Amino acid sequence: MENSFKRFAGQLAEFIDVSRDGYAIFSADDILLCANKAFLEVFFRPETELIGQSFVEIMHTAFRTQKGPRIDADNIDSWLNRIQQLRRSRDFRLFEVDLVDGRWFLFSEQTLPGGEMLIQAKDITKQKIVEQHLNEHTRRLTDLALTDELTQIANRRSFVASVQAEITRCSRQRCAMAFFLLDIDHFKNVNDSYGHQAGDEVLRQVARLIKSTLREYDIFGRIGGEEFGIFLAQTNRDTAVEVAERLRQQIADEKMHIEGRELRITLSVGIALARDKTSFEQLYADADAALYQAKHSGRNKVVVAEYCVIL
Numbered sequence: 115m116e117n118s119f120k121r122f123a124g125q126l127a128e129f130i131d132v133s134r135d136g137y138a139i140f141s142a143d144d145i146l147l148c149a150n151k152a153f154l155e156v157f158f159r160p161e162t163e164l165i166g167q168s169f170v171e172i173m174h175t176a177f178r179t180q181k182g183p184r185i186d187a188d189n190i191d192s193w194l195n196r197i198q199q200l201r202r203s204r205d206f207r208l209f210e211v212d213l214v215d216g217r218w219f220l221f222s223e224q225t226l227p228g229g230e231m232l233i234q235a236k237d238i239t240k241q242k243i244v245e246q247h248l249n250e251h252t253r254r255l256t257d258l259a260l261t262d263e264l265t266q267i268a269n270r271r272s273f274v275a276s277v278q279a280e281i282t283r284c285s286r287q288r289c290a291m292a293f294f295l296l297d298i299d300h301f302k303n304v305n306d307s308y309g310h311q312a313g314d315e316v317l318r319q320v321a322r323l324i325k326s327t328l329r330e331y332d333i334f335g336r337i338g339g340e341e342f343g344i345f346l347a348q349t350n351r352d353t354a355v356e357v358a359e360r361l362r363q364q365i366a367d368e369k370m371h372i373e374g375r376e377l378r379i380t381l382s383v384g385i386a387l388a389r390d391k392t393s394f395e396q397l398y399a400d401a402d403a404a405l406y407q408a409k410h411s412g413r414n415k416v417v418v419a420e421y422c423v424i425l
């Protein structure tokens with residue numbers, strides 16, 4: 115029985131020697147006792163240099179020579195302090211390590227009852243590349259799902275979701291909110307006179323212009339067709355009217371260059387205001403009623419929904 119175990123241990127040692135996974139044993143006082151080739155290659159250092167060194171010395175050299183694990187720190191000592199608190203904090207630990215040369219390893223640390231530590235390092239570079247591609251793909255798909263293809267601003271779905279989240283936050287903090295519905299005037303004429311592509315270009319330019327005048331945290335999106343929405347948190351009636359007027363004026367003053375021709379367009383804006391609990395549907399309905407008035411009182415106008423006058 116003992117002989118067969120010795121044979122097994124001998125074979126295991128042979129396998130470990132040629133394994134693509136790194137293996138190493140540190141003593142209870144963190145001196146590297148032995149390591150196979152794959153482990154030495156993680157640090158780009160020969161056995162004669164590495165064996166007998168402490169974990170701290172090995173990491174200092176890795177940091178100085180920029181060979182081995184990527185150490186994102188200005189100060190290696192404070193980095194080591196942090197790592198030393200994690201090391202041996204449990205009998206078994208599993209963590210990912212990326213190397214300066216771009217490889218990734220899954221490290222496991224197993225502490226034996228006597229304090230020695232067995233380390234296994236598995237090369238997971240290929241899985242990591244696949245994972246990064248998948249993440250990038252997911253991010254692009256998410257962007258596509260949330261962005262209006264024509265204007266590259268938030269589409270209806272993502273605009274409504276962002277506004278709903280802000281309404282919840284503003285209602286909790288009882289802060290004033292303003293919601294604008296903006297609609298290009300006589301847009302059908304643009305399409306009819308200049309063609310659909312020219313219409314598309316007008317939509318793109320209007321979206322770009324509006325976006326450039328808003329603050330970073332204002333929510334702006336294309337609700338559909340030639341209709342845009344803006345949500346402003348912590349905005350009272352006077353400020354809302356001032357912002358909307360400025361936008362309306364800016365669009366009216368802009369000479370658009372569409373397919374070699376100069377074009378001027380105007381916007382009508384309906385504003386809804388709220389302070390207490392409200393919903394996207396409520397704000398939309400109020401702003402839509404105000405927009406209807408703006409359209410029917412001559413267009414190129416800003417109208418605040420009637421009941422909001424008190425705000």
Ligand SMILES: Nc1nc2c(ncn2[C@@H]2O[C@H](COP(=O)(O)OP(=O)(O)OP(=O)(O)O)[C@@H](O)[C@H]2O)c(=O)[nH]1
Nearest residue numbers: 297298299300301302303305310313314339340409
């Ligand atoms: N080029 C282009 N046109 C669009 C798009 N979406 C909607 N439209 C057009 O926008 C026009 C909207 O027309 P109407 O709803 O009659 O409104 P309007 O002509 O702007 O008139 P008022 O809103 O009353 O001032 C329609 O002709 C739609 O075909 C788009 O993505 N691209």
